[in-house]
Amino acid sequence: MEKIVSLSKRRGFVFQSAEIYGGFRSTYDYGPLGILMLRNVRNAWWRSMVQTRRDVVGLEASILTTPKIWEASGHLANFTDPLVDCRNCKERWREDQIAGVCPKCGSTDLTESRAFNMMFKTFVGPVEDDAAVAYLRPETAQGMFVDFKNVMQSSRLKPPFGIAQIGKSFRNEITPGNFVFRTREFEQMEMEFFVPPAEADHWFEYWYKERFNWYLDLGIAPEKIRIRPHEKEELSHYSAGTVDVEFDFPWGWGELEGIANRTDFDLNAHAEGSGEKLEYFDQQTGEPYVPYVIEPAAGATRAMMAFLLAAYDEDVVSNEKRVVLRLDPRLAPYSIAVLPLSKKPELSELSGKVFSLLAGRYSTDYDEVQSIGKRYRRQDEVGTPLCVTIDFVSLTDNAVTVRNRDTTEQVRISIDELMAYVGGVLGF
């Protein structure tokens, strides 16, 4: 864990926010490599959940919206954590996470727990009175329920179909921590899949298997993830069944994603709250019905952390220890790095050309500083799958050396065939 946190800072994945001011309560900034990787996580999700499917479409709902949504959804009443104070050291904890003992001082003298609503409150417009109260969304899902009718009508889809969204969510967590695992501002990737009620069990099973396989496909080892069905007592008020996809974090198993059968709870709640009918008219039976919803809800920032942890490796190359991120090429910040053997101007022109050729299609780094061995190590450490070296012979044979991150093997490839070769290795 410390290794990932320090690598993240050193190489520009994740910085503590406002570090020069001493930081600000578990908030983080994603640096030059972090945004590349986070974008890759989002893209991999979007590709599998929307782009390659005919039955799912996308949405980007506004974050500021009417508080009526949170009243109808039950968040104003129920989106709470049980908060307890330690009477000895005054620290605050989530009751369900500490088993009656203060983790800081060991005291068992704790206050009664009280419900603490985790939604951030703000004011819209110049007057801070009750009429102007708004909440930052604690999940992206409600946007899909509220826009259900507009999306269904404009896209001419009928159940089973889904609406997907990626975006920021905000929760005033009592105990954020473990780096970006639990933060107050984070990013979610959620999809609401609307189905005929009789098909809900089938689609629930379908989606949790799909989602589990998504992590496997992107390189998380099978022994590092598992599926955990929720116990009855654990289920949210709207859920008829939930399973979590969990990852083996350095401190133990933790949730990566929850897949829930939300029944018709949300559409009914918003139909009641808004007075609009939120149902699908089934032409075949001549009857309207309210679809059930199967929801896979993942965290983009949390997933990125899991991918980093899963990819971290140390091995020995030419009798030297190396750190290597064995990231799937689809997730690596840079797909490829162009490394001129020397900074001499003779090589600059050709190297610039090779960079432009590759950068038009792939996320490409260009590095001509320090020895080639050091530059390979720098790329290994951030997971770049391929390095291309341009040397003096390249000027006459129009070929370059391509080195593979995982095997460290090198092959000589003609520049004319470079794009095809790279595409073959990366798989895109």
Ligand code: ATP
């Ligand atoms: P937890 O029990 O850990 O608080 P949750 O069950 O409330 O999480 P969901 O509401 O199901 O979480 O949210 C879906 C996903 O969003 C989670 O699986 C996680 O990946 C992500 N997520 C939720 N809260 C946070 C947070 N505070 N920081 C980062 N990611 C989060």
